[in-house]
Amino acid sequence: MDAYVYLKVLWWLLLGVLLMGLAIMVGMDMGVGALMRFVGKNDAERRTALNIVGPHWDGNQVWFILGGGAIFAAFPSLYATSFSVFYIVMILLLFSMIMRPVAFEYRSKVPSDRWRANWDWAFLISGALPMIIYGAAIGNILEGVGFHFGWDGQYYQTESFLSYLLNPFAILCGVLALSMALYQGAAMLMIRGSDPIYSRAKKIGSAAGLLSAVLFIAGGFWVSGMSGYVLHNADAAMPANISAAQNVSREVGAWLRNYGNMPVLWLVPALGVLGMVAGSLAMRAGKAALAWWLGALAWIGTLGTVGVSMFPFLMPSSDNPAQSITVWNGTGSAYNLVWMTIFTVIFVPTILSYTTWCFRVMRGKVKSPAAQDDHAY
Amino acid sequence: MDMIINPTVVELSRLQFALTALYHFLFVPLTLGLTFILATMETIYVVTKKPIYKEMTQFWGKLFGINFALGVATGLTMEFEFGTNWSMYSHFVGDIFGTPLAIEGLMAFFMESTFVGVMFFGWDRISPKAHLVVTYLVALGSNLSALWILIANGFMQDPRGGTFDPNTMRMQFTSFVGLIFNPDAQAKFVHTSIAGFVTGSMFVMAVSAYYLLNKRHRDLALRSFRIASIFGVISTVGVITLGDALGYIDAHSQPTKLAAMEAIWETSPNPVSAPWNLIAIPDQSAQKNVFEIGIPYVLTPLLTHSETEVIPGILQLEQDAKPKIENGIKAMIALKAYNADHNDTAALATFKQYENDMGYGFLAKEFAPNQDLAKVDASNLPSVLDKTAKATIPNVWVEFWAFRLMVAAGFAMLALFAFTSYYSLKNQIERHPLLLKLALWSVVLPWVACEFGWITAENGRQPWTVYGWLPTFVSASSHSVGYMIFSLIGFVLLYSSFIIAELYLMFKFARLGPQEHHGHGHDEGAAVGGGMAGKPAFAKPSLDRR
Numbered sequence: 001m002d003a004y005v006y007l008k009v010l011w012w013l014l015l016g017v018l019l020m021g022l023a024i025m026v027g028m029d030m031g032v033g034a035l036m037r038f039v040g041k042n043d044a045e046r047r048t049a050l051n052i053v054g055p056h057w058d059g060n061q062v063w064f065i066l067g068g069g070a071i072f073a074a075f076p077s078l079y080a081t082s083f084s085v086f087y088i089v090m091i092l093l094l095f096s097m098i099m100r101p102v103a104f105e106y107r108s109k110v111p112s113d114r115w116r117a118n119w120d121w122a123f124l125i126s127g128a129l130p131m132i133i134y135g136a137a138i139g140n141i142l143e144g145v146g147f148h149f150g151w152d153g154q155y156y157q158t159e160s161f162l163s164y165l166l167n168p169f170a171i172l173c174g175v176l177a178l179s180m181a182l183y184q185g186a187a188m189l190m191i192r193g194s195d196p197i198y199s200r201a202k203k204i205g206s207a208a209g210l211l212s213a214v215l216f217i218a219g220g221f222w223v224s225g226m227s228g229y230v231l232h233n234a235d236a237a238m239p240a241n242i243s244a245a246q247n248v249s250r251e252v253g254a255w256l257r258n259y260g261n262m263p264v265l266w267l268v269p270a271l272g273v274l275g276m277v278a279g280s281l282a283m284r285a286g287k288a289a290l291a292w293w294l295g296a297l298a299w300i301g302t303l304g305t306v307g308v309s310m311f312p313f314l315m316p317s318s319d320n321p322a323q324s325i326t327v328w329n330g331t332g333s334a335y336n337l338v339w340m341t342i343f344t345v346i347f348v349p350t351i352l353s354y355t356t357w358c359f360r361v362m363r364g365k366v367k368s369p370a371a372q373d374d375h376a377y
Numbered sequence: 378m379d380m381i382i383n384p385t386v387v388e389l390s391r392l393q394f395a396l397t398a399l400y401h402f403l404f405v406p407l408t409l410g411l412t413f414i415l416a417t418m419e420t421i422y423v424v425t426k427k428p429i430y431k432e433m434t435q436f437w438g439k440l441f442g443i444n445f446a447l448g449v450a451t452g453l454t455m456e457f458e459f460g461t462n463w464s465m466y467s468h469f470v471g472d473i474f475g476t477p478l479a480i481e482g483l484m485a486f487f488m489e490s491t492f493v494g495v496m497f498f499g500w501d502r503i504s505p506k507a508h509l510v511v512t513y514l515v516a517l518g519s520n521l522s523a524l525w526i527l528i529a530n531g532f533m534q535d536p537r538g539g540t541f542d543p544n545t546m547r548m549q550f551t552s553f554v555g556l557i558f559n560p561d562a563q564a565k566f567v568h569t570s571i572a573g574f575v576t577g578s579m580f581v582m583a584v585s586a587y588y589l590l591n592k593r594h595r596d597l598a599l600r601s602f603r604i605a606s607i608f609g610v611i612s613t614v615g616v617i618t619l620g621d622a623l624g625y626i627d628a629h630s631q632p633t634k635l636a637a638m639e640a641i642w643e644t645s646p647n648p649v650s651a652p653w654n655l656i657a658i659p660d661q662s663a664q665k666n667v668f669e670i671g672i673p674y675v676l677t678p679l680l681t682h683s684e685t686e687v688i689p690g691i692l693q694l695e696q697d698a699k700p701k702i703e704n705g706i707k708a709m710i711a712l713k714a715y716n717a718d719h720n721d722t723a724a725l726a727t728f729k730q731y732e733n734d735m736g737y738g739f740l741a742k743e744f745a746p747n748q749d750l751a752k753v754d755a756s757n758l759p760s761v762l763d764k765t766a767k768a769t770i771p772n773v774w775v776e777f778w779a780f781r782l783m784v785a786a787g788f789a790m791l792a793l794f795a796f797t798s799y800y801s802l803k804n805q806i807e808r809h810p811l812l813l814k815l816a817l818w819s820v821v822l823p824w825v826a827c828e829f830g831w832i833t834a835e836n837g838r839q840p841w842t843v844y845g846w847l848p849t850f851v852s853a854s855s856h857s858v859g860y861m862i863f864s865l866i867g868f869v870l871l872y873s874s875f876i877i878a879e880l881y882l883m884f885k886f887a888r889l890g891p892q893e894h895h896g897h898g899h900d901e902g903a904a905v906g907g908g909m910a911g912k913p914a915f916a917k918p919s920l921d922r923r
Contacts, residue, residue, distance in 0.1 A: 036829065054716045056494055058490040059490045062491070065452070065453065065456055065486055066479070068457065068473075068482075069475065070454075071475075072459065072467065072478055073472070073475030073476040074475070077547075079467055080463075080464040081464060081468070084462070087854070089879045090460075091461065091863070094453065094457050094461075098451065100450070101447075104441065106879075109882055150380050153465060154380055154468075157856075239544040240545050241546055242468070242546075243543060243716065270456050316428075332475070333472050333542075333550055336472050336550040339477060339550070343479070347483040348483070351483070351491075356454060358492065361503055362495065362502065
């Protein structure tokens with residue numbers, strides 16, 4: 001097989017790792033943001049909750065920025081098209097994402113109740129909304145998106161943003177993503193928090209874990225009856241050209257074909273369900289760190305399920321299925337992917353090691369910060 | 378049929394990108410500069426163990442944090458907007474342009490953002506030396522971040538390291554070395570990061586001047602003032618030198634930008650005595666300056682570092698563009714034919730013949746009947762050529778004055794830093810309250826220089842997003858006007874409330890000054906009840922206790 005094909009598949013896997021890293025780490029911080037009003041009944045408790053992710057949210061957020069950059073470079077046409085077709089939704093996601101760093105830095109700098117209450121709302125919105133949009137975007141992609149390309153590569157958009165928002169399957173996926181983020185946030189609040197935050201997080205988190213499992217399984221049944229896409233006569237080594245027509249058909253149940261061909265893939269969704277159910281139980285048993293890792297496993301299983309169900313599709317076009325973006329026509333050039341791989345091999349282990357160091361330095365239970373403490377949020 | 382591009386949507390997309398980028402760059406230079414000033418102060422603390430330097434690091438660090446948050450938040454917008462608003466651009470050059478952005482995340486931004494948490498919160502958890510290393514890593518991370526972003530920007534100014542591939546219909550990455558050692562990117566990185574040092578220096582110096590004028594926090598203010606003024610004088614010399622180098626590079630890679638920057642319409646027959654326009658009022662439709670004051674013998678040596686090199690004027694550049702436009706139209710028509718049928722070798726051969734001018738064909742699309750190059754024929758060709766040629770020139774008025782404002786602010790700061798560092802080194806700065814007042818009010822100058830510098834760089838790149846290859850007009854996403862108005866209003870509302878909150882906090886904490894505790898380290902629980910308002914901003918300064 002062509003080396004270019006290996007590179008394409010490698011970057012498909014890395015795209016998955018990025019989306020998972022982003023969901024686990026950023027999702028956790030967003031879960032904490034969304035839960036803050038509920039686990040913290042007074043200002044001191046809310047500040048404690050914030051400071052649990054305080055030293056790390058900024059580093060975690062880079063998963064999001066790195067995700068954007070890596071998709072831009074490794075899947076230029078996917079980046080160009082997905083961000084534009086979901087314009088209004090993406091702008092809302094962006095607005096809530098940029099509200100968050102500001103809320104962290106500014107909330108506790110002024111001792112006024114009104115100031116802080118406003119930022120608490122900002123935390124709730126900027127925690128919940130992006131996760132709903134993240135899930136809903138993936139739901140829409142599974143259903144196929146209304147776009148096609150002109151000969152010069154410019155995309156044409158044929159659906160309005162309302163059809164992406166007011167879409168039952170997308171809403172289900174959005175709620176699932178939010179529920180998983182709440183679970184992950186709750187696990188972190190339990191690891192570094194103590195009562196009453198600990199027990200409130202435990203209650204909400206274990207329920208969110210079970211809810212996630214129910215939604216995930218329901219979503220699976222929905223997808224099995226959905227009309228998915230099939231790529232015939234794939235040319236995996238093709239030059240990545242999105243305007244070149246591929247032979248694609250739409251068939252009900254097509255998203256289950258990969259499992260029929262390789263039954264071992266059923267392990268992927270099974271891991272997702274296992275993570276959610278076992279995680280919920282672990283949380284109820286007070287094993288917070290174990291619950292956190294099981295939550296991570298749940299994300300890996302869930303996003304992995306989306307990936308293996310759709311492979312080799314990245315974003316199918318309901319308008320002109322022949323112009324669907326796939327792993328074969330949507331990547332960067334071989335030369336670019338080689339360089340991207342080199343940098344990934346050098347820097348991802350580096351990042352993981354210093355991130356671990358920073359978590360170690362800042363580990364331990366978070367005490368309620370003093371009314372004026374320069375070194376806490 | 379090709380898509381008809383709505384010029385209003387393109388203009389709104391440009392407006393949104395320009396506003397969000399300029400807004401982002403209100404915060405970036407201070408981050409770039411303050412990190413190194415913080416690292417310097419903390420180095421002195423670690424070496425001398427004097428608690429005052431720790432207090433300084435923590436105080437300026439707090440102001441740094443207020444600024445840093447908005448820099449990170451508004452940087453997200455920039456990363457998103459290529460995809461949300463410049464879809465064709467992202468598709469066309471993502472294979473090259475996306476890579477430095479991805480590397481920026483991997484190499485720089487992760488480092489900066491991960492360690493900044495420990496920098497703020499880790500004072501009591503790691504040794505002073507380890508904390509110093511962390512501070513340096515934040516400084517290094519933020520400046521490396523600027524490096525990769527400016528490498529990406531350098532590609533837009535002078536595309537190197539890639540070429541167009543008719544089989545993928547986009548520009549493809551071919552040379553990593555070509556991309557990163559682009560002279561424009563190298564010079565601009567140094568120019569921009571040093572501009573950040575200038576900004577950081579001016580900020581620290583101005584706030585310190587405020588304390589000195591009010592006779593508060595004298596010890597901290599005097600020391601900070603000295604560090605900042607010395608940092609400032611060195612950086613300003615550096616930023617001007619690199620700006621000159623950048624102009625020299627542009628003279629060769631972007632002649633249209635240079636001609637517009639200096640408002641040169643006619644090529645001077647005698648390069649030696651060609652005048653340099655100190656002041657001009659350009660009129661783009663009449664293609665001349667309505668009014669100008671020129672200084673002879675300055676232009677050629679200033680821009681080309683030689684006596685004899687000819688600087689082509691705008692009128693000549695327009696004429697030079699016409700054959701390229703004609704070739705470019707042929708290239709685009711052949712490319713479309715080849716794209717429809719990959720066995721059409723004749724079309725491919727025609728495309729290959731003219732491919733270096735394809736960008737000019739793209740540019741002509743805007744002026745072709747129905748934006749369709751196939752409809753260009755002998756009867757309308759002269760008018761298409763004429764309009765397209767004029768469109769190769771950026772807005773001269775904006776370019777000329779933005780450049781002059783940047784340069785004026787730069788030299789004003791050089792003079793100011795020269796005086797302040799001189800008197801600060803002589804320990805006489807407090808005897809010159811007028812100079813202190815000037816230092817305080819000059820705090821806006823670095824921002825003027827930075828913002829107008831970016832306007833010079835990016836307005837001068839027009840009409841291209843990728844110079845010579847991809848016009849801005851075809852780069853934008855095909856949104857509706859309604860979508861654009863929605864996002865623009867959203868940005869205006871959100872960003873306005875952010876800047877109000879930021880300025881409120883900056884003024885509040887700058888006026889409040891450092892907490893004067895005789896001990897050092899941080900005061901867990903010590904200041905309970907005191908709150909931030911413990912010392913009202915307007916209260917008479919307490920007598921200095923040191």
